[in-house]
Amino acid sequence: MGFERAGWRFVRAGALLVAGALVLAACSSSPSPKTQPLKTLTIGSSNVFPPTLDLTANASQAIDEVIDYNVLQHLVELAPNGKIVPVLATSWTSSPSYGAPSSYTFTIRKGVKFSNGDPLTPADVVFSLKRVFAPGSTYPYTKIFDASSVTQVGSDQVKVTLQSPSWEWLYNLAAYSNGVILDPSAISSMATDPVGTGPFKVTGETTNYSVTLARNNLYWGYKPNVAGVVFRYFTNPNDLNSALQSGQINMIDNLSTPQDLGLFKSNPAYRVIAGLTNGKVQMTLNNAYGPLQNKLVRQAILYATDKKAIIQAASGGYGLAAGSDTVPADPFYVNLSNAYPYNPTKAKQLLTEAGYPNGFSLALTLPPYFYAQLAAPLIVSELGAVGIKVTVSTIDFPLWISQVFEGGAYQATIIDHAEGRDIGNYGTTGYYWHYAKTSQVAQELTAANAAPTEAQWISGYQKVLRQITADAVNDWIYIIPDLTVAQKDIVGLSSTAYTESFNLTYVGIGGTVPASARALGYTS
Amino acid sequence: MAGSPLLPAEDAPDRRDLAFLRFLARRLVAMVLTLFGASVLVFTVLNILPGSPAQVILGTQATPASVRELTIKLGLNQPLPLQYLHWIAGLLSLHLGNSYISGQPIAPELEAALAVTGPLVALGLLFGLAIAVPTGILSALRHRRASGAWLAAATQVGIAIPNFVLGILLIIVVAVDWRLLPASGFIPWSQSVGGALRSLVLPAISLGLVEGAILSRYVRTAILGVMRADYLRTARAKGLPAGRALVRHGVRNASVPVLTVLGLELSGLIIGAVVIEAVFTLPGVGSLLLSSVANRDLITVQDIVMLVATVVVVANLVVDLLYRIVDPRLEVGG
Numbered sequence: 108m109g110f111e112r113a114g115w116r117f118v119r120a121g122a123l124l125v126a127g128a129l130v131l132a133a134c135s136s137s138p139s140p141k142t143q144p145l146k147t148l149t150i151g152s153s154n155v156f157p158p159t160l161d162l163t164a165n166a167s168q169a170i171d172e173v174i175d176y177n178v179l180q181h182l183v184e185l186a187p188n189g190k191i192v193p194v195l196a197t198s199w200t201s202s203p204s205y206g207a208p209s210s211y212t213f214t215i216r217k218g219v220k221f222s223n224g225d226p227l228t229p230a231d232v233v234f235s236l237k238r239v240f241a242p243g244s245t246y247p248y249t250k251i252f253d254a255s256s257v258t259q260v261g262s263d264q265v266k267v268t269l270q271s272p273s274w275e276w277l278y279n280l281a282a283y284s285n286g287v288i289l290d291p292s293a294i295s296s297m298a299t300d301p302v303g304t305g306p307f308k309v310t311g312e313t314t315n316y317s318v319t320l321a322r323n324n325l326y327w328g329y330k331p332n333v334a335g336v337v338f339r340y341f342t343n344p345n346d347l348n349s350a351l352q353s354g355q356i357n358m359i360d361n362l363s364t365p366q367d368l369g370l371f372k373s374n375p376a377y378r379v380i381a382g383l384t385n386g387k388v389q390m391t392l393n394n395a396y397g398p399l400q401n402k403l404v405r406q407a408i409l410y411a412t413d414k415k416a417i418i419q420a421a422s423g424g425y426g427l428a429a430g431s432d433t434v435p436a437d438p439f440y441v442n443l444s445n446a447y448p449y450n451p452t453k454a455k456q457l458l459t460e461a462g463y464p465n466g467f468s469l470a471l472t473l474p475p476y477f478y479a480q481l482a483a484p485l486i487v488s489e490l491g492a493v494g495i496k497v498t499v500s501t502i503d504f505p506l507w508i509s510q511v512f513e514g515g516a517y518q519a520t521i522i523d524h525a526e527g528r529d530i531g532n533y534g535t536t537g538y539y540w541h542y543a544k545t546s547q548v549a550q551e552l553t554a555a556n557a558a559p560t561e562a563q564w565i566s567g568y569q570k571v572l573r574q575i576t577a578d579a580v581n582d583w584i585y586i587i588p589d590l591t592v593a594q595k596d597i598v599g600l601s602s603t604a605y606t607e608s609f610n611l612t613y614v615g616i617g618g619t620v621p622a623s624a625r626a627l628g629y630t631s
Numbered sequence: 632m633a634g635s636p637l638l639p640a641e642d643a644p645d646r647r648d649l650a651f652l653r654f655l656a657r658r659l660v661a662m663v664l665t666l667f668g669a670s671v672l673v674f675t676v677l678n679i680l681p682g683s684p685a686q687v688i689l690g691t692q693a694t695p696a697s698v699r700e701l702t703i704k705l706g707l708n709q710p711l712p713l714q715y716l717h718w719i720a721g722l723l724s725l726h727l728g729n730s731y732i733s734g735q736p737i738a739p740e741l742e743a744a745l746a747v748t749g750p751l752v753a754l755g756l757l758f759g760l761a762i763a764v765p766t767g768i769l770s771a772l773r774h775r776r777a778s779g780a781w782l783a784a785a786t787q788v789g790i791a792i793p794n795f796v797l798g799i800l801l802i803i804v805v806a807v808d809w810r811l812l813p814a815s816g817f818i819p820w821s822q823s824v825g826g827a828l829r830s831l832v833l834p835a836i837s838l839g840l841v842e843g844a845i846l847s848r849y850v851r852t853a854i855l856g857v858m859r860a861d862y863l864r865t866a867r868a869k870g871l872p873a874g875r876a877l878v879r880h881g882v883r884n885a886s887v888p889v890l891t892v893l894g895l896e897l898s899g900l901i902i903g904a905v906v907i908e909a910v911f912t913l914p915g916v917g918s919l920l921l922s923s924v925a926n927r928d929l930i931t932v933q934d935i936v937m938l939v940a941t942v943v944v945v946a947n948l949v950v951d952l953l954y955r956i957v958d959p960r961l962e963v964g965g
């Protein structure tokens with residue numbers, strides 16, 4: 108029939124059009140890269156795109172990942188091995204000479220320039236540190252706010268006086284992005300082009316896609332062996348993995364789905380760095396809610412939790428069992444992960460003793476993160492086995508903050524407490540787990556911080572750790588690892604993730620890393 | 632158009648123009664009312680949404696005092712009707728405002744995102760049409776044959792596959808295994824036009840195939856309808872070859888119902904683009920929308936939703952106008 112022949116003509120025309128478009132697009136290959144000695148490193152990030160590049164105006168960890176240490180530097184920073192190292196200060200002293208430090212005097216490094224050419228002066232340091240606790244400050248962490256004065260001393264020194272003596276202040280200055288030193292004349296451009304003294308400077312960004320850094324040629328220290336670094340953002344772990352497999356990116360900052368590690372672990376083209384973090388994944392228990400007010404019930408929940416099984420399911424076997432609010436990098440670390448060994452029988456006994464022989468119902472409200480989503484099914488079945496009927500719901504993070512964290516309208520949740528040395532939360536009035544002994548812990552922590560010797564400070568903190576574990580305030584499950592997957596030839600990466608910065612100070616594509624850097628925990 | 636068999640008895644041209652203007656005016660008023668309703672709805676719903684921008688900005692370490700301070704600074708302590716008026720007044724004078732989160736103007740960000748989503752939707756539509764028209768016509772022409780049944784079955788499969796599944800399949804096969812096209816990402820137009828097109832090929836196919844399959848069903852039905860019409864038999868009888876008869880007398884008549892669906896499909900394509908952009912990590916309007924919701928950057932969300940609403944409403948108006956060009960018999964009043 109005639110109509111049919113005519114029909115095929117339409118199909119051919121359409122097919123030709125599509126094929127033509129495909130061929131055209133496939134053939135118009137991008138221009139071949141110019142031959143240059145230094146290559147650009149592209150990092151696929153599982154983080155959200157930074158909402159702004161001003162880390163003093165927003166709490167998003169995604170900003171710190173890119174900007175902290177790499178673009179903006181501190182007087183002192185935390186090396187991958189956990190040591191505090193001099194950066195923009197060449198040295199420091201503390202006073203009094205005996206007892207907890209109540210003031211620090213830093214000698215500022217000479218000859219340092221910001222990436223825009225401005226010289227670094229002690230006045231810049233005073234400006235930056237005072238800005239942290241100035242009225243209307245939006246600095247995200249409560250850390251280092253407790254300085255009472257910052258003054259210049261002589262021509263090259265800055266003295267910081269603390270509100271109260273503290274063994275922790277210097278660590279906070281090093282580890283938290285509040286400690287960044289800024290160029291006072293470049294504050295207005297912080298949101299898009301933060302100007303710092305670091306090895307890199309920001310050269311561009313595409314919203315929801317990428318942030319581009321170039322090597323800072325005015326940098327005073329070791330020059331990384333790359334022309335620049337591009338952070339590219341992926342919302343979907345499958346796309347992130349595909350991008351590394353197809354060679355579009357050189358590495359993944361942190362594999363959020365550890366079950367995908369099999370794709371890379373046995374492939375000689377890649378290296379996997381499983382670095383410890385400060386992140387404590389825990390099932391937070393609302394100590395003010397019904398049955399959870401009873402310590403025996405909380406202890407029963409801890410006995411009913413099989414940490415090993417959860418680490419296997421949620422973290423691919425990587426990570427360390429946790430038993431309190433501490434990680435091995437803390438000077439006061441004590442391993443309490445065996446305080447409540449997995450024992451469903453014991454859990455049932457405790458529930459009966461507490462007056463819940465038939466268990467009770469518990470609502471578990473989750474943030475949308477993989478670790479929580481992966482751990483929840485095991486929690487449901489493990490608690491179910493001892494009679495606690497868990498119902499799970501997931502909410503987005505802003506809602507989690509307002510409903511669970513601020514509002515306290517929850518029974519239990521699973522969350523990664525990512526901050527280092529955040530034991531102070533147990534002494535914070537009104538904190539969302541509503542621990543009954545909050546004020547007692549606050550006093551103990553203050554007393555420990557004022558202790559005359561470091562050893563006494565440490566033992567004071569350990570006492571608090573043992574106390575909260577004995578009270579089973581929360582169900583600490585594991586210390587979450589940072590799983591970096593990189594092409595084999597990427598060197599100079601941080602072997603741990605104890606800060607929120609993705610530390611690129613010694614990064615390189617090929618080449619060697621100085622021995623001094625390797626000693627600090629950068630990979631070779 | 633003169634001489635077309637579809638043309639009714641000629642009206643006096645000025646009377647028809649006047650009627651057309653009246654029609655256009657009525658449609659424009661309806662459009663403004665729709666957009667006004669949409670703006671009230673969007674604003675209300677977003678402001679009911681729990682989770683304050685100030686709290687998200689300052690994070691879990693914030694003190695209540697600092698959250699309060701920032702809320703005032705952002706103007707979020709003002710009564711809601713006042714906030715709404717501020718926003719609408721801004722939109723009417725074409726000021727999209729500044730993002731709550733970054734403090735930067737929204738317009739350039741939205742512009743950059745449109746440079747991705749606009750071409751993506753256009754390519755998706757082109758691709759969909761390139762599939763729908765030929766397969767629809769062919770499966771209509773062969774509707775009593777096995778090959779027609781196969782084509783119809785194939786389009787059913789096309790409708791059944793969600794676009795994101797197709798996207799993931801294409802990534803695995805074309806990008807990861809064959810390494811023909813990029814798995815994800817976008818090269819800016821300013822850097823390389825070819826590169827930008829290459830980044831959009833797989834997303835446009837994922838987007839267009841499903842819409843094309845749906846559209847193909849409508850084309851098939853419409854063509855079947857005109858094939859049975861007397862005038863086509865007459866055209867054949869007077870000696871026109873089958874193809875010419877269909878092109879000259881059939882396609883235009885068949886295109887009226889297809890146009891209706893096409894107008895609806897456009898909104899489907901825009902919504903599909905939100906998903907596809909997430910799959911291919913394209914920095915488009917969809918990604919901007921999702922991240923703004925997650926950050927509680929309410930004003931950016933409001934602006935984007937209003938933009939999409941405007942596009943859809945305008946597209947529907949254009950479809951209505953096209954009807955009248957395609958089929959002048961459609962008289963004023965409808």
